[in-house]
Amino acid sequence: MIKPEQPPGKQANNVVAGTPGGVARAVKLLREGQVVGLPTETVYGLAGDGLNPAALARIFEIKQRPLFDPLILHLAEADAAFRLAACVPDAARELARRFWPGPLTLVLPKAGLVPDLATSGLPTVALRVPIHPLAQAVLRAFGRPLAAPSANRFGQISPTDAPAVGAELGAAVPLILDGGSCPVGIESTVLDLSGEKPLLLRAGGVPVEEIEAVVGPVERAQAVLDRPLAPGQLRHHYAPRKPLHLVRGVNDIPSRTDAGVLVFGAAPAPLAGVIKNLSSGGDLREAAVNFFRFLRALDDDPRVTELYAVPLPAHGLGLAINERLGRAASSD
Numbered sequence: 368m369i370k371p372e373q374p375p376g377k378q379a380n381n382v383v384a385g386t387p388g389g390v391a392r393a394v395k396l397l398r399e400g401q402v403v404g405l406p407t408e409t410v411y412g413l414a415g416d417g418l419n420p421a422a423l424a425r426i427f428e429i430k431q432r433p434l435f436d437p438l439i440l441h442l443a444e445a446d447a448a449f450r451l452a453a454c455v456p457d458a459a460r461e462l463a464r465r466f467w468p469g470p471l472t473l474v475l476p477k478a479g480l481v482p483d484l485a486t487s488g489l490p491t492v493a494l495r496v497p498i499h500p501l502a503q504a505v506l507r508a509f510g511r512p513l514a515a516p517s518a519n520r521f522g523q524i525s526p527t528d529a530p531a532v533g534a535e536l537g538a539a540v541p542l543i544l545d546g547g548s549c550p551v552g553i554e555s556t557v558l559d560l561s562g563e564k565p566l567l568l569r570a571g572g573v574p575v576e577e578i579e580a581v582v583g584p585v586e587r588a589q590a591v592l593d594r595p596l597a598p599g600q601l602r603h604h605y606a607p608r609k610p611l612h613l614v615r616g617v618n619d620i621p622s623r624t625d626a627g628v629l630v631f632g633a634a635p636a637p638l639a640g641v642i643k644n645l646s647s648g649g650d651l652r653e654a655a656v657n658f659f660r661f662l663r664a665l666d667d668d669p670r671v672t673e674l675y676a677v678p679l680p681a682h683g684l685g686l687a688i689n690e691r692l693g694r695a696a697s698s699d
């Protein structure tokens with residue numbers, strides 16, 4: 368099993384155990400319009416009442432997120448999610464049957480009751496039904512949609528355990544519900560079904576090949592810098608503080624002791640530096656679980672000044688990890 372590494376000195380005192388009592392405290396805060404850190408199967412979210420504009424504004428403020436980047440609304444089940452859509456195409460129902468609850472977000476035309484702040488004024492809304500038991504418990508007890516972006520400051524590394532949420536957001540969040548390490552490790556797949564053809568806005572926890580097996584070919588949105596096709600398509604994202612170099616192979620990595628290197632599989636690793644293997648057995652799911660955690664650990668490691676990574680095999684979750692590596696490494 369994969370054990371979470373807890374960086375010393377980064378334990379926030381607002382972390383509470385994911386017990387029924389912890390869930391009740393989280394729900395009480397949410398009802399007051401406050402925000403809480405919440406585990407999901409993908410990454411930890413910064414959750415607030417999705418129908419309360421004041422709570423939504425607080426999420427943007429704490430994350431330092433630009434208002435043009437809309438939020439995902441989380442619901443306990445598909446019926447509740449689809450009530451927030453103005454219309455639900457057959458493809459959405461089929462995908463919901465196959466992948467909800469789980470790491471898939473569907474973008475659909477929005478219903479009138481969804482606040483403009485949640486969608487950044489767009490005519491569409493992003494909907495997701497998470498499978499994590501603590502997310503489910505909070506959603507069911509709260510009984511309303513939860514807006515929950517990843518619980519990091521805008522553009523930074525997504526947190527996959529409670530201490531990482533504390534390190535990112537600290538005292539700005541009154542309560543972080545501790546659900547251990549996230550079992551998927553990267554964010555949900557975001558699929559736009561509001562147009563003529565399904566459009567992949569973000570590769571993520573459900574491999575796009577599995578979606579195509581249900582709805583046929585899916586178009587890919589390209590990351591652009593100045594005028595994002597979709598709001599979350601900014602090229603620079605998921606960024607460590609230290610420079611990250613994406614190289615073609617381990618032979619392109621300089622042999623230096625202050626290199627922090629992410630490798631994958633059984634290929635020989637560089638001789639020098641701090642080496643972290645995302646999955647020595649070549650398992651892309653294990654690599655996804657480890658990805659943000661290892662990136663954060665190398666970023667925090669005082670021995671390391673520069674980060675290096677080699678792209679993973681470009682299929683399944685490897686595509687989703689490569690997309691994140693590409694944006695984390697962008698120097699724009």
Ligand code: TXA
Pocket residue numbers: 407409410411412413436437438439470472474486489491492493495497515516517518553554555556557559568569597598599600
């Ligand atoms: O796995 C996840 O999805 C996590 C957990 C916490 O559920 N949440 C998450 O949220 O990753 P966030 O805010 O970090 O990413 C949401 C993405 C952004 O890229 C945003 O631009 C996109 O979804 N998005 C949200 N609403 C949209 C819309 N109406 N049209 C297009 N893209 C949208």
Ligand code: MG
Pocket residue numbers: 516517525
């Ligand atoms: Mg995010």
